[in-house]
Amino acid sequence: PFLSIKNNTIALIVCVPPTLVSSVSLAMNPLLIPEAYIIGAQPLCSQLVGLSQGQKKLCQLYQDHMQYIGEGAKTGIRECQYQFRHRRWNCSTVDNSSVFGRVMQIGSRETAFTYAISAAGVVNAVSRACREGELSSCGCSRAARPKDLPRDWLWGGCGDNLNYGYRFSKEFVDAREREKSYPKGTAESARLLMNLHNNEAGRRTVSDLAHVSCKCHGVSGSCSLKTCWLQLADFRKVGDALKEKYDSAASMKLNSRGKMVQMHSKFNPPTSHDLVYIDGSPDYCLLNHTTGSLGTVGRLCNKTSEGMDGCELMCCGRGYDQYKAQVVERCHCKFHWCCYVKCKRCTKTVDQFVCK
Numbered sequence: 008p009f010l011s012i013k014n015n016t017i018a019l020i021v022c023v024p025p026t027l028v029s030s031v032s033l034a035m036n037p038l039l040i041p042e043a044y045i046i047g048a049q050p051l052c053s054q055l056v057g058l059s060q061g062q063k064k065l066c067q068l069y070q071d072h073m074q075y076i077g078e079g080a081k082t083g084i085r086e087c088q089y090q091f092r093h094r095r096w097n098c099s100t101v102d103n104s105s106v107f108g109r110v111m112q113i114g115s116r117e118t119a120f121t122y123a124i125s126a127a128g129v130v131n132a133v134s135r136a137c138r139e140g141e142l143s144s145c146g147c148s149r150a151a152r153p154k155d156l157p158r159d160w161l162w163g164g165c166g167d168n169l170n171y172g173y174r175f176s177k178e179f180v181d182a183r184e185r186e187k188s189y190p191k192g193t194a195e196s197a198r199l200l201m202n203l204h205n206n207e208a209g210r211r212t213v214s215d216l217a218h219v220s221c222k223c224h225g226v227s228g229s230c231s232l233k234t235c236w237l238q239l240a241d242f243r244k245v246g247d248a249l250k251e252k253y254d255s256a257a258s259m260k261l262n263s264r265g266k267m268v269q270m271h272s273k274f275n276p277p278t279s280h281d282l283v284y285i286d287g288s289p290d291y292c293l294l295n296h297t298t299g300s301l302g303t304v305g306r307l308c309n310k311t312s313e314g315m316d317g318c319e320l321m322c323c324g325r326g327y328d329q330y331k332a333q334v335v336e337r338c339h340c341k342f343h344w345c346c347y348v349k350c351k352r353c354t355k356t357v358d359q360f361v362c363k
């Protein structure tokens with residue numbers, strides 16, 4: 008199988024291989040595979056390894072959503088890798104059978120981030136797919152007109168269906184956690200609460216960043232008429248916001264009644280928009296299959312930076328090797344009338360530093 012998700016790893020179809028994507032869209036077109044349509048296209052849902060029982064049922068009911076769930080989760084992972092590109096933990100996986108690998112086994116901040124950003128990616132993708140008319144059970148947003156919208160502006164352009172995307176993502180992504188049950192007060196129940204909390208924080212981040220977008224009409228660009236609709240923020244903004252929440256994530260523990268409470272009560276308690284974690288993070292310096300750390304041997308570092316990307320911190324004090332590397336860049340750019348810029352390609356030699 009392309010994807011095998013093991014216990015405690017992320018509950019999503021993280022990467023849908025191209026062959027499966029095409030069979031998804033084929034299966035959705037009854038003219039192409041009538042049998043598949045009639046029997047409810049069971050093959051699709053059974054091919055998607057890693058779904059929980061509840062998710063399999065949702066898959067059968069909402070087959071046309073599956074491609075977008077996969078794409079949304081992938082967008083989330085790409086954004087995670089971008090946000091952590093200069094960190095020791097770079098959102099990569101130890102074993103490539105699932106994207107997040109075993110890092111998910113500990114309830115760390117990093118795990119919190121991956122759950123939140125994947126759930127956010129799913130809200131994003133499903134809300135958009137509704138607007139684009141790709142799904143049979145939803146369409147453009149029917150969000151109420153914002154009260155502060157000027158009276159002569161029209162409300163009702165086809166907006167991203169955040170309401171539907173949010174609800175569907177909650178149902179699908181959380182299904183895996185909701186169908187488990189652990190005795191109150193156990194480590195497993197703490198982890199379940201943590202996962203649900205972070206999934207929700209991811210969804211709320213998408214929803215908090217959605218905004219009203221408008222387009223001008225009217226005689227020769229006079230903008231005498233405006234049409235407005237609900238628009239999701241660029242996913243980079245969601246990544247940036249979640250990265251900030253990662254930095255200020257709250258450390259939690261279970262109290263005697265099996266509820267999650269903050270370790271350090273002097274801080275404001277986290278809201279449903281914030282990230283929470285229950286386990287401390289490893290230092291991610293060395294390869295460790297238990298913690299899901301790939302280690303930083305072989306990572307590029309910046310000799311002059313004092314931040315996390317600097318060689319001192321990135322290499323955990325092990326030192327680094329220096330290489331000469333050739334990089335190609337645009338150079339001698341000239342502006343041509345009218346209107347383009349033409350550049351040459353120059354090769355230059357730069358020093359690169361790689362952790363021992």
Ligand SMILES: *[C@@H]1O[C@H](CO)[C@@H](O)[C@H](O)[C@H]1NC(C)=O
Nearest residue numbers: 008009011101102103104105
């Ligand atoms: C990971 O990928 C490599 C190369 O693509 C492959 O040889 C290896 O078998 C994969 N490992 C697992 C656990 O899938």
Ligand SMILES: *[C@@H]1O[C@H](CO)[C@@H](O)[C@H](O)[C@H]1NC(C)=O
Nearest residue numbers: 289293294295296297298299
């Ligand atoms: C991996 O990490 C675990 C948990 O921190 C630790 O107990 C173990 O000794 C580590 N293993 C190696 C090989 O470093």
Ligand SMILES: *[C@@H]1O[C@H](CO)[C@@H](O)[C@H](O)[C@H]1NC(C)=O
Nearest residue numbers: 088097099301302303304306
């Ligand atoms: C993340 O780090 C690992 C191991 O240090 C490296 O092999 C991998 O290429 C990095 N991934 C990204 C996306 O930078």
Ligand SMILES: *[C@@H]1O[C@H](CO)[C@@H](O)[C@H](O)[C@H]1NC(C)=O
Nearest residue numbers: 308309310311312313314316
């Ligand atoms: C390395 O870090 C310094 C200081 O933060 C920065 O000015 C420089 O652009 C970085 N170099 C690279 C190649 O990223």
